[in-house]
Amino acid sequence: MFQGGHESLSKNAEPFGFDPADIxxxxxxxxxxxxxxxxxxLCQQGFKGPIYCTPSTLELLKILLPDSAHIQSSDYERVLRRKAKGKYRGEVYNPLYTLRDVDQALLQVRAIAYGTRFAPCEGAQMQFENAGHILGSAILVANLKDDAHEQPLRLVFSGDLGMQHSPIMPNPTLIEEADALIVESTYGDRLHRSMESTEDEIVSVVRQTLEGGGNLVVPSFAVGRTQEMLFLFVDLVRRGRLPTLDVWVDSPMATAATSLTHKLLAELGERARETSAWFAQNPQALNIRFVSDVEESKALNRIKGGAIIISASGMCEAGRILHHLYWNLPKEHSAVLITGFQAQGTLGRRLVDGQSKVRLLGEEVLVRASIHTIGGLSAHADQEGLLTWCRGFRLPPARTFIVHGEQKASEVFREAITHALGWPELVLPGRGVSYTLHPSSAS
Ligand SMILES: [Zn+2]
Ligand SMILES: [Zn+2]
Known part of the structure; x- marks a missing residue:
């Protein structure tokens, strides 16, 4: 699904270009x-087959897909209202699906644990390995055999790969063999800031803000980044780098994802497990409160200072974060900590760009709070992390397809693989182009 900006609406509404019933x-x-x-x-248009993913991915789908249907229908209604008032002239796109379609899709899911073989069709053996990107994220290892070849073809699909030494996820599992590899390249053209300097920045912003008597507002994606920030805060208190903190998590979806994260500690990295065990022994070290109802959320607006408020959406486009920004942006002692990518055209981007006034909840709001951008947190491996994962292969894959990146990121990453690893045949596949794969032993 394309996300962000008006253009994505028309792209998502395009026909698939194939018959979903054929899959x-x-x-x-x-x-x-x-x-x-x-x-x-896809299901609504005739796809009836099973959907394979890990059990944690299924749990997250139960949170994310209904939310996606909900966002689409409320966006649609808002556009209709604006159109009725003559304030909207663009094309109106219907919601792509309803909650009922979501329920149907979830019924088709077959959850398969990491490391467990499954055979989705004759000749295909597959297995998921932990990609360290978000909860449940998987690398797919597939052995595909047809009658024309003695040996199966081993196809590895990286999915999205996590960064090395994340505060919460384990490093992506190394895979040793592939005839054909499909690898992501989101940050194939850059290096993240080191975790140490990222932590130093966070510590200084938190200390400055709390000592100055302000609140710290942290816009954060509900799934992934919120949990990462919580683990980081606990870990920084544990290591004596921060004092006791009052943290409020104000997003129902983030609350659900956090409790899921706790249930699935075994899938997280070692550092997250240690942090969590320490916190269980020292619960007084941080007051972390999960805000459920809207009244309680509004009550947070009366807190003058000393609070850390984590809320969604991550790019400040919608949700409860808007209220927290509305109340805190005009306060010069408060601060906003931006921890993720802010797309062009979003409120988050306007804050990062340093605008002194922003439009928010229908009003002009003065920005007196300080805005801090933390660059080092990412759910994606950077170029070095991607190369580290690629080095896990004992022999170069005969063919490597570089995907999931903007053109420039993919091209730069192709150069980096050639330079660092000398792999043969690196392909940037075009959309809709077909490729025929062979086991490497075959000619
Ligand atoms: Zn992705
Ligand atoms: Zn992803």
């Missing part, structure tokens, strides 16, 4: 909406 099965690497968001539409 036998679907394999999903993780729950992020850019990967899963069109599945209900």
């Amino acid at each position: 036998d099965f679907l394999v999903l690497t993780h729950a992020h909406i850019d990967h899963s968001g069109l599945i209900p539409r």
Whole structure:
């Protein structure tokens, strides 16, 4: 699913270009909406087969897909209201699917644990390995055999790969063999800031803000980044770098994803497990409160200072974060901590760009609070992380397809692989182009 901006609406509404009824099965690497968001539409248009993913991905889909249907219908209604008032002249796109389509899609999911073989059709053996990107994220390892070849073809699909040494996820599992590899390249052209300097920045912003008597507002994606920030805050208190903190998590979806994260500690990295065990022993070290109802959320607006408020959406486009920004942006002692990518045209981007006034909840709001951008947190491996994962292969894959990146990121990453690893045949596949794969032993 394309996300962000008006253009994505028309792209998502385009026909698939194939008949969904012809598909036998679907394999999903993780729950992020850019990967899963069109599945209900695929089912609604005739796809009846099983959808394979990990159990944690299924749990996240149960949170994310209904939310996607909900956002689409409320956006649609808002556009209709604006059109009725003559304030909207663009094309109106119907919601892509309804909650009922989501329920149907979820019924088609078959959850398969990491490391467990499954055979979605004759000749195909597959397995998921932990990609360290978000909860439930998987690398797909597939052995595909047909009558024409003695040996199966080993196809590895990286899915989205996590960064090395994340505060919460394990490093992506190394895979040793592939005839053909499909690898992501989102940050194939850049390096993240080191985790140490990222932590130093966070510590200084938190200390400055709390000592100055302000609140710290942290716009955060409900799934992934919120949990990462919570683990980081606990870990920084544990290591004596921060004092006791009052943290409020104000997003129902983030609350659901956090409790899921706790249930699935075994899938997280070692550092997250240690942090969590320490917090269980020292619960007084941080007051973390999950805000459920709207009244309680509004009550947070009366807190003058000393609070850390984590809320969604991550790009400040919608949701409860708007209220927290409305109340805190005009306060010069408060601060906003931006921890993720802010797309062009979003309120988050306007704050990052340093605008002194922003439009928010129908009003002009003065920005007196300080705005801090933390660059080092990412759910994606950077170029070095991607290369580290690629080095896990004992022999170069005969063919490597570089996907999931903007053109420049993919091209730069192709150069980096050539330079660092000397792999043969690196392909930037075009949309809609077909490729025929052979086992490497075959000519
Ligand atoms: Zn992802
Ligand atoms: Zn992705």
